[in-house]
Amino acid sequence: MASALNRSYPDIQGEFEMEDEFEDELELETELEDELEFEAEDEDEDFLGAIGGLGGIGKALGGLLGGDGEYEAEFEFEAEAETEDEAEEEYEDEAFVNPVRRIYPDAELMAHLSSKAASTSSEAEAEAFLGALVPLASKLIPRAAGVLARNAPALIRGTSALGRRLRRNPATRKYVTAMPVILQRTAQSLADQASSGRPVSPETAISTMTRIAGRMFRRAPERNRAMRAVNTFDRRYRRRRTSAGTAAGTPAGARRVRGANGTARPVRRRRARR
Secondary structure (H helix, E strand, C coil): CHHHHHHHCHHHHCCCCCHHHHHHHHHHHHHHHHHHHHHHHHHHHHHHHHCCHHHHHHHHHHHHHHCCCCCHHHHCCCCCCHHHHHHHHHHHHCCCCCHHHCCHHHHHHHHHHHHHHHHCCCHHHHHHHHHCHHHHHHHHCHHHHHHHHHCHHHHHHHHHHHHHHHHHCCCCHHHHHHHHHHHHHHHHHHHHHHHCCCCCCHHHHHHHHHHHHHHHHCCHHHHHHHHHHHHHHHHHHHHHHHHHHHHHCCCCCEEEEECCCCCEEEEECCCCCC
8 A cells, every 4th residue: 555655664655645635645645545445345245146146145134143053044045956965965064175195285275365354454355365265165075176167256356245245244254264064065055066067157166155155154063163173274384383493594504492481492303422
């Protein structure tokens, strides 16, 4: 942002105007940001509402604010086919990824990005973090790579729109971390639909994602289990990065031991005397 750069680096920017002019500029930028935020929210409603997904998400989020299970009967999606329900519910036993497949790095990165998206104060950063989840989901579910690539623009936009709705309210902001699980299940469902010969359009992709998200958000045990799984992978990501950085600073031929205070320090091995 120009004003932030001007305040931090006035010499570089060449800004030596009076303080009142700077304040006027800052107020103008704030007003513009507010207008852009409202426009983005309107676009979200138009985008998700056009394919009928917003109603279910809105009701599910309303249930989170009003109490778990309070309106469960109201949350049933009329457009939900029973066969799709049965197929998609098979994925719900898997909180995030199957450990047998050993795809930890991609799962850890998705978990970390969703955590960053939930915690950052910048909408632009959150949107970037969430948008990066879609291509990573294709690595988790390789058989869905083709259908995800064909519908990537719609899925990225839908993921950002859903994330923005969750971030809008402090009570639902933490559920942004459930996005990796939502996208994983979406990828699985879209792959199944494509393999059965059903055409998967951008509208189909978004409606599938919003249906899966709505079902997760209205079921407290399911969403909490998903969040715990993602938080676990996020911790693994940070632990792995810390270990990698620590190992990089260890001299060759040295091993690391922990002192009394729990911190690790390198200790060079002594050569055995002959």
